[in-house]
Amino acid sequence: MSYLKISGFKNSKWAVTAVLVFVNFVFFVFSAYLDSRAFNLYQASSFIIAWGGNASPLTLSGEYWRLLSSMFMHLSIFHFFSNMIALLGIGFLFENMFSRRVFIAVYMLSGIAGGILSAVVHRYELIVSCGASGAILGITGYLLAFGLCNKIELPFSKIFTNVIIVICLGLFLPVDNMAHLGGFVTGFVLGALSVDGKTHFFKKPGKVSIILIMTVCIIEGAVLAKYSIPENIKFVRLSRLEFIVKDMREGAPDQPIDFRFFNQCVDASVESGSIVRSELIDCEKMRGLFYKYGLRIKERIEEDLNNCINITEDLRSEKISETEKHSIEIISNYCVARQKLVNISFKNYPNSSVDIKKYFEAEHQFNESVIVNDNSSKIFENIPELIFNAVSLERCRTTICRRW
Numbered sequence: 230m231s232y233l234k235i236s237g238f239k240n241s242k243w244a245v246t247a248v249l250v251f252v253n254f255v256f257f258v259f260s261a262y263l264d265s266r267a268f269n270l271y272q273a274s275s276f277i278i279a280w281g282g283n284a285s286p287l288t289l290s291g292e293y294w295r296l297l298s299s300m301f302m303h304l305s306i307f308h309f310f311s312n313m314i315a316l317l318g319i320g321f322l323f324e325n326m327f328s329r330r331v332f333i334a335v336y337m338l339s340g341i342a343g344g345i346l347s348a349v350v351h352r353y354e355l356i357v358s359c360g361a362s363g364a365i366l367g368i369t370g371y372l373l374a375f376g377l378c379n380k381i382e383l384p385f386s387k388i389f390t391n392v393i394i395v396i397c398l399g400l401f402l403p404v405d406n407m408a409h410l411g412g413f414v415t416g417f418v419l420g421a422l423s424v425d426g427k428t429h430f431f432k433k434p435g436k437v438s439i440i441l442i443m444t445v446c447i448i449e450g451a452v453l454a455k456y457s458i459p460e461n462i463k464f465v466r467l468s469r470l471e472f473i474v475k476d477m478r479e480g481a482p483d484q485p486i487d488f489r490f491f492n493q494c495v496d497a498s499v500e501s502g503s504i505v506r507s508e509l510i511d512c513e514k515m516r517g518l519f520y521k522y523g524l525r526i527k528e529r530i531e532e533d534l535n536n537c538i539n540i541t542e543d544l545r546s547e548k549i550s551e552t553e554k555h556s557i558e559i560i561s562n563y564c565v566a567r568q569k570l571v572n573i574s575f576k577n578y579p580n581s582s583v584d585i586k587k588y589f590e591a592e593h594q595f596n597e598s599v600i601v602n603d604n605s606s607k608i609f610e611n612i613p614e615l616i617f618n619a620v621s622l623e624r625c626r627t628t629i630c631r632r633w
Contacts, residue, residue, distance in 0.1 A: 246332075256301045283296065285356065302360070316361060326372075339363060340412060343410070346408065358405040367413060370412070372420065541561035
């Protein structure tokens with residue numbers, strides 16, 4: 230098989246590659262600077278969701294912009310630099326062969342397609358993902374298919390090496406293989422459909438290019454329409470609230486220490502009949518591990534309680550039944566009371582105290598009205614199973630927060 234050899238690039242082009250790297254860099258630095266949850270494994274999922282990560286229940290319930298924003302977000306320094314190095318290497322090669330329009334079209338369509346496939350496949354799982362590698366694999370797939378179909382000599386060994394590395398990483402690390410697969414296949418198909426070896430495909434929108442772009446967009450739109458969750462803010466808020474309630478009672482699944490130890494300390498203290506700072510002093514040091522991670526646990530607990538209070542406040546504006554309204558009021562009172570205990574035990578307000586009678590009343594009502602057998606809650610029992618299983622949006626387990 231003979232190949233057309235691409236000669237050295239005398240007038241090297243790199244504008245799109247440089248802009249993409251710059252945009253990724255700005256997004257990465259900006260989010261890390263403004264949000265204290267960045268690089269904190271205890272709050273990784275909450276951070277990703279807040280800054281536009283691809284969370285299936287949110288994406289499929291109408292927040293389609295996450296398919297775009299998640300392409301420019303990265304979870305860690307290693308995640309960011311590994312993707313940017315790959316983008317620089319493959320981007321320079323791609324941009325010197327094809328027009329800027331081709332680059333942008335393939336990059337965006339591949340990244341979005343990868344996000345859609347990930348959201349659809351993981352719609353029943355508690356997974357949040359982000360990263361540029363789905364789009365990067367898209368332009369890699371385009372190069373590979375274009376070179377093979379049009380007999381163009383390319384550095385196939387480097388391209389295959391990049392693909393193999395991504396595949397191997399996907400076998401051992403928590404990366405989003407579905408986003409990788411969706412991006413690569415989309416790019417490969419677009420490259421294979423570039424006819425007659427015309428490297429300026431898409432440069433002048435002709436019939437073939439218009440039909441191809443419209444076809445890909447229609448397919449992506451159809452997939453979203455088929456698997457979209459009907460948007461219901463009330464259900465989403467209730468689902469978030471249920472996850473927080475379960476976390477407060479049972480402890481987060483990804484934490485060795487959290488509410489459980491704090492609850493034990495508080496329960497032991499309140500038996501004395503009053504809650505003051507002096508009686509909660511040991512809550513920070515009751516276990517060496519708790520003391521070691523005290524600051525992070527404090528952030529996690531405060532985040533859950535603040536979310537609980539905010540969500541119950543938002544739910545009061547929804548059209549809800551009297552029974553739901555009563556249950557939400559109980560949860561709100563419990564979270565407010567618990568928040569005061571946190572403020573005291575973590576020295577936020579060292580001179581504060583809590584009305585023990587009101588605290589016990591809130592605790593009792595919460596346990597009686599919300600927590601029932603097997604720790605499921607009456608208020609949430611009518612929420613569609615799909616929503617509850619998919620939406621643990623304040624934090625999914627860090628170990629399954631995927632990187633593209």
